[in-house]
Amino acid sequence: MLAEDLHRMAAHERAQQLQYDHHIIVCSGTACRSANSEAVRQALEQQVQERSQIGVCTVTNGGCRGLCAAGPMVSVEPAGLLYQGVTPADAGAIVDSLGSAPVPHILCDTSAAFFSKQRALVLEFAGNLDPDRIESYLANGGYDTLLKAVTEMTPTQIRDEIVRSGLRGRGGAGYSTGLKWNTVAKAQSAEKYVICNGDEGDPGAFMNRSEMEDYPFRILEGMTIAAYAVGAQQGYIYVRAEYPLAVSRLKGAIRQSEKLGLLGNGIFGTSFNFNVDIRLGAGAFVCGEETALIASVEGKRGNPRPRPPYPAEHGLWGHPTLINNVETFANIVPIIRNGSEWFAGIGTAKSKGTKVFALSGRIQNTGLVEIPMGMTLREIIYDIGGGIPGGRHFKAVQTGGPSGGCITAQHLDLPMDYEALMQVGTFMGSGGMIVMDDSSCMVDVARYFMEFCMTESCGKCIPCRVGTAQMFDLLDKITRGEATLDDLALLEELADMVRNTSLCGLGQGAPNPVRSTLRYFRDEYLSHIVDKVCPAGVCKMQHREEVLP
Amino acid sequence: MTNRVLTLQINGQEVSGREDETILEVAREHDIHIPTLCQLEGLSSIGACRLCLVEVANVPKLLTACITPIQEGMEVHTESERLNHYRRLVIEMLFSEGNHICSVCVSNGHCELQNMAQLLGVDHVHLPYRNPQRRVDASHDRFIFDPNRCILCTRCVRVCDEVEGAHTWDLKARGIQSQVMTDLNQPWGDSTSCTSCGKCVHLCPTGALFEKGKSVAEMSKRREFLPYLTIMRGKHR
Amino acid sequence: MQKLLVPAPSDDKRWRMVTATMRRHGYRRDALIEALHSAQEAFGYLDSQSLQYVARSLNLPLSQVYGVATFYSFFTLKPPGEHTCVICLGTACYIKGAGEIIASIQDHFDLKPGQTTPDDRASLLTARCLGTCGLAPSGVFDGEVVGNLTPENVAERLEEWLDHAG
């Protein structure tokens, strides 16, 4: 495919779309699907037919709108209407209302803070693209950026743009993406690889799932630009097997891109070649860690290895390998298209751009939100998230998953950026935010995370393998009301040791939830240990009767 | 490839080594002792036991001496109160994980775990014992595997794969459930790939792998084949 | 070098899927996990025949194949029941009461995670986040993702499968 073909296809698709007066777009993400959006789409198609609106109105699949708990979501363009909780029975009314007043009882208020405070960059087009059809992507400027990159820019220029943009990895650690690309580019080797990390193992995080489901082409385009910028010929997308829809979307996207020559040999008539394959995870959290991920792509047990050497120099089959998170790759197209200055204008001094968060737990609006870096937690939870349901009180929010920590009410005005989160003892992680109210027991939460780390530990290094099991036993003992203050001291001793001596980030991060809850909720631990009482009433204390007066 | 010679400091002493050498290799060449358990010359290093962790100036994290290559001007410290504390905890963790009853063990007196505990001054284990129930495998004609004494150093797995080329041993499951096993988790005696070479038995640091019918006195392990292989491999490189 | 292909263990048509996956990857060793996925998809679990076939075809040691198959929790070496119920125990689901659902299944049906009912009708499994945290607590019933679970609606579905009156 050459530039002319790309533009011709895009123009053709746009012309096709213009033939219709109305577009009904039904969310086909995992959450809406499980709320029966397939049946809604079929009902809408049938109604369009019955009301002889064919040729006037189209019904297509779209992506996630963020409000996952309110699905199935249906939007109507160009009227800009959004409906929530749609059932097949509503289909007739929706089709009848086209061009006139909307259907009131399912109408979603898009001027609400949930929508107005967000800034869509990664989640651009707010789900209006059909993730199954490359034409839909092309009509909206898809692959224009790759064309610009490979025909007008040198690899060095692209890397400079990424460095200047200030983009930092969205997979957790927040390492400068530009610097990582430079390291891979400078490494001497005839073979290089690009890997997209779609393992998303943090329970409570589902940003990457949505990004892969809704923007498979955008991720491929970002990876292809990265490959051109670092000199790689082969790419892999590592997706966890729990995401079957993401896998099939990505497979479809690869097939369609290959067919048009947007992947393969001689992309846009240049000498640049790039192919992408999918590798399935198989239920191992540790495989999100980059060296374990490489072992898994090689078909082995997902055991991490010590770094240095880093994958950028010594990665897949020993060759220089660029590993970035799904969302990092999703940011590449907007940066190259709009320029690094534009991107660097969003966010805070050291954290640029936006971040997609997955809000869940005890919060009104569970779902996906994208905000500019630096927004306060209060705005996210109360304005966008709609606050805590059931008249309960906010207690804490867990970020960074099982290696992260909690942020409490005293830090509600904290701006969300990499450094600020680090300062209060947690970290950005991939963007999961689990809100807890006063019905959650923090010791129970710490115990939960430790059990997670214990069962997900690969078992290679001693501190993580034995340490997480020992710490889990101690936490379990505390939640049973059988622990002593000596046990607490031992727990703290082990937390320090496991953090400092474990081989990889899983073990190094495993003590974090304990350290963080001890920092902010030590009194809850003491109630369990000294008074044998669980203040939130979650833990079943074995010894309660004996101690109560 | 040319190998530059780099200079660095270990415990304040000026030392030098080739740029492809690890901190551990350079330390050993200069008779500086760093405790190790999973590492063994002649096998690949995996950095699993964490005993060899050292402090390096201006690096916030502890580094694995057996794997980390040296760098010009590096300032390495191999001993500190903190490192010793962590190393003792590692040993305690190993004792707490399995069932190590030295008095009834064939390796009593020449067990590397026992020696390391003495060296590091571990006189008692203050972690709760986990008391796993693991079945002893005595199905092999000549050898016995007692998983209760296994510390998962994976020396057996590596020597069987890297030196003997049989790859009879590997790990099953993960985390605290991991264990070494043969073939499809079959009794060792039924293994179709085992050559009965005994290399695993000789490299096992504890009494987890031992020869049938040998008394404590006879149980010293022979490792002559390893340095020889290291030399041969070096020549091939 | 022409590699001798290993014949499938039987003429069961399902082996073709496994063979096709390995062929597509050129019988390279790194196809191991992909091959195990295919075998589990074809047969529902991985028995020693599958493991041996994959090991021989990819020229891998048996112990390595067994090690990989048991490292990843997605793979199971036991045949599952006729129906499978997966309850998510990810954080969002846990905070919203997934633990109570597991406990109530245990109480009502005497079924623990990882177990199958004695009549082989249903298996209970757990997952670590299905990515539908917005619908927490969520689960998967025979491949279909279901959100907003409660002990009651889970019991209802299980009873339907088990045909027993609670």
Ligand SMILES: Cc1cc2nc3c(=O)[nH]c(=O)nc-3n(C[C@H](O)[C@H](O)[C@H](O)COP(=O)(O)O)c2cc1C
């Ligand atoms: C235990 C563990 C789990 C991880 N899981 C993920 C993951 O699911 N997705 C991800 O992108 N990065 C994950 N990471 C971080 C990766 O190792 C790596 O830093 C990241 O993929 C780099 O991409 P980025 O620079 O774009 O953030 C994990 C790290 C650890 C230690």
Ligand code: SF4
């Ligand atoms: S820290 Fe845990 S997961 Fe990482 S290598 Fe050690 S045992 Fe494996």
Ligand code: FES
């Ligand atoms: S000797 Fe280095 S980690 Fe074991």
Ligand code: FES
């Ligand atoms: S935590 Fe259950 S779906 Fe994410």
